[in-house]
Amino acid sequence: MTFSGQEIEKLQLQAGEHLFMHASQVNDWKGNLNIFVKGKGVWVEDIHGNKFLDSMGGLWYKAAGYGRKRIAEAVYNQMLDIESPPSMSASISQIELSSKIASLYHDNKARVFFVSGGAEAVETAIKMAKKFSILNGKPNAYKVISRRYSYHGGTAMAVSLGGALTADPMGPLMPGAIHVTNWNSYRLPFDGSPVDVAIKCANEFEEVIKHQGSDSIAAIIAEPVSAAYGIQIPPAEYWQRLREIADKYNIVLIADEVITGFGRLGEYFGPMNWDVKPDITTVAKALTSGYAPLGAAIVTKKISDAFVGGDKETFKHLITFGGHPIACAAGIENLKIFEEEDLVGNSKKLGFYLYEKLNDLKKHKIVGDVRGGLGLLAAVELVQDKKNKKVFSSDFNISKILPDLIYKNKIVTFRAGDIISICPPLSINKEEIDFLVSGLDESIKEISKILNHN
Numbered sequence: 001m002t003f004s005g006q007e008i009e010k011l012q013l014q015a016g017e018h019l020f021m022h023a024s025q026v027n028d029w030k031g032n033l034n035i036f037v038k039g040k041g042v043w044v045e046d047i048h049g050n051k052f053l054d055s056m057g058g059l060w061y062k063a064a065g066y067g068r069k070r071i072a073e074a075v076y077n078q079m080l081d082i083e084s085p086p087s088m089s090a091s092i093s094q095i096e097l098s099s100k101i102a103s104l105y106h107d108n109k110a111r112v113f114f115v116s117g118g119a120e121a122v123e124t125a126i127k128m129a130k131k132f133s134i135l136n137g138k139p140n141a142y143k144v145i146s147r148r149y150s151y152h153g154g155t156a157m158a159v160s161l162g163g164a165l166t167a168d169p170m171g172p173l174m175p176g177a178i179h180v181t182n183w184n185s186y187r188l189p190f191d192g193s194p195v196d197v198a199i200k201c202a203n204e205f206e207e208v209i210k211h212q213g214s215d216s217i218a219a220i221i222a223e224p225v226s227a228a229y230g231i232q233i234p235p236a237e238y239w240q241r242l243r244e245i246a247d248k249y250n251i252v253l254i255a256d257e258v259i260t261g262f263g264r265l266g267e268y269f270g271p272m273n274w275d276v277k278p279d280i281t282t283v284a285k286a287l288t289s290g291y292a293p294l295g296a297a298i299v300t301k302k303i304s305d306a307f308v309g310g311d312k313e314t315f316k317h318l319i320t321f322g323g324h325p326i327a328c329a330a331g332i333e334n335l336k337i338f339e340e341e342d343l344v345g346n347s348k349k350l351g352f353y354l355y356e357k358l359n360d361l362k363k364h365k366i367v368g369d370v371r372g373g374l375g376l377l378a379a380v381e382l383v384q385d386k387k388n389k390k391v392f393s394s395d396f397n398i399s400k401i402l403p404d405l406i407y408k409n410k411i412v413t414f415r416a417g418d419i420i421s422i423c424p425p426l427s428i429n430k431e432e433i434d435f436l437v438s439g440l441d442e443s444i445k446e447i448s449k450i451l452n453h454n
């Protein structure tokens with residue numbers, strides 16, 4: 001696929017005039033937007049014909065890698081058969097995908113409420129938890145406890161839960177959104193051993209519950225590993241304690257697995273690493289590896305049984321394109337690839353390998369911490385001073401300079417500032433990890449020189 005200089009210029013002009021890119025100010029990409037035209041495995045090709053390794057798997061979702069023709073064919077065939085069924089009926093793809101997901105989940109009797117993406121999955125889970133609580137004798141339970149610096153999506157309720165730092169000011173948040181201390185393995189928020197601190201962090205949920213009254217709390221929501229907060233992997237005891245607290249006070253435990261669901265942490269679902277069974281799990285991204293927009297709230301039987309009865313028990317929640325049949329067809333084919341190629345096993349195995357290789361980067365004066373080892377999700381944190389873990393001030397402009405340096409080393413990333421996040425396709429192999437780490441090594445060497453910290 002080749003494009004003339006004129007064609008490229010025209011596209012750049014059109015983008016500059018008409019495209020409103022997400023999470024940017026409108027002049028950010030004028031004239032220099034990266035345009036990609038092809039992908040295969042972990043590699044993508046831009047409009048000029050240059051090849052890059054995608055170290056972030058799209059926006060944390062390209063689990064099965066790029067260019068899977070069979071997923072495209074599954075989508076095409078679904079479109080030819082019936083692209084979407086009449087209202088209040090189902091396609092075969094929706095039925096089969098829900099049953100496949102339940103078979104992979106900790107509760108084989110789970111139900112799957114399909115939506116179009118992660119934020120909708122979170123909104124669905126929260127509404128469901130609130131209604132479940134009301135139906136279960138807690139008519140005043142409208143509050144939800146989440147963690148500071150988390151991210152649960154860009155819609156209004158999800159933003160309220162997400163610690164708000166990544167969001168634009170919008171005035172008052174959702175009433176009843178309460179935030180507690182988040183887990184941070186590099187900068188422990190309290191004194192003590194990591195396990196003691198993790199338990200202290202989890203216990204903050206209990207303190208809030210006691211203070212507010214358990215009858216007012218519908219749900220606890222957290223990511224098994226917070227990507228937004230810089231790939232924060234807690235000790236097993238953290239989620240185990242969250243489960244205990246939720247059980248003790250009859251509160252719905254929601255695992256937001258929009259990033260971690262479907263193998264990212266080396267198990268199909270993250271809390272399986274710690275033998276924890278959430279009541280509701282939200283998923284999106286890797287469910288289709290980004291071949292079509294799809295999300296879901298996976299709901300245990302315990303929760304869905306509350307929605308049996310009449311009008312009072314009806315879950316009055318509807319999203320027109322939630323679980324679109326063509327997205328479900330993509331999901332089914334995607335999960336077939338997962339099984340045939342053991343992508344979850346690869347995530348576990350090569351997650352260790354990636355983590356080991358990244359640890360070599362600690363030789364750089366500015367690499368303060370490397371986090372990973374639980375599946376193919378990792379972070380390298382840059383600091384101005386290793387001893388006191390001081391961050392570089394924004395004057396150093398790292399998040400502007402570093403992505404370009406990494407790009408020159410043939411790696412594409414959008415998450416490279418003080419924290420370089422790494423979330424490659426689960427289909428990555430050792431040679432590709434070597435390429436990725438050596439490109440990061442080179443880029444860190446270059447930025448160390450620019451920052452005068454080598």
Ligand SMILES: Cc1ncc(COP(=O)(O)O)c(C=O)c1O
Pocket residue numbers: 060117118119120122151152153154223227256257258259284285
């Ligand atoms: C943990 C988590 N929850 C929810 C979302 C929102 O997903 P979406 O952007 O598909 O709405 C994200 C997005 O990155 C996420 O990381």
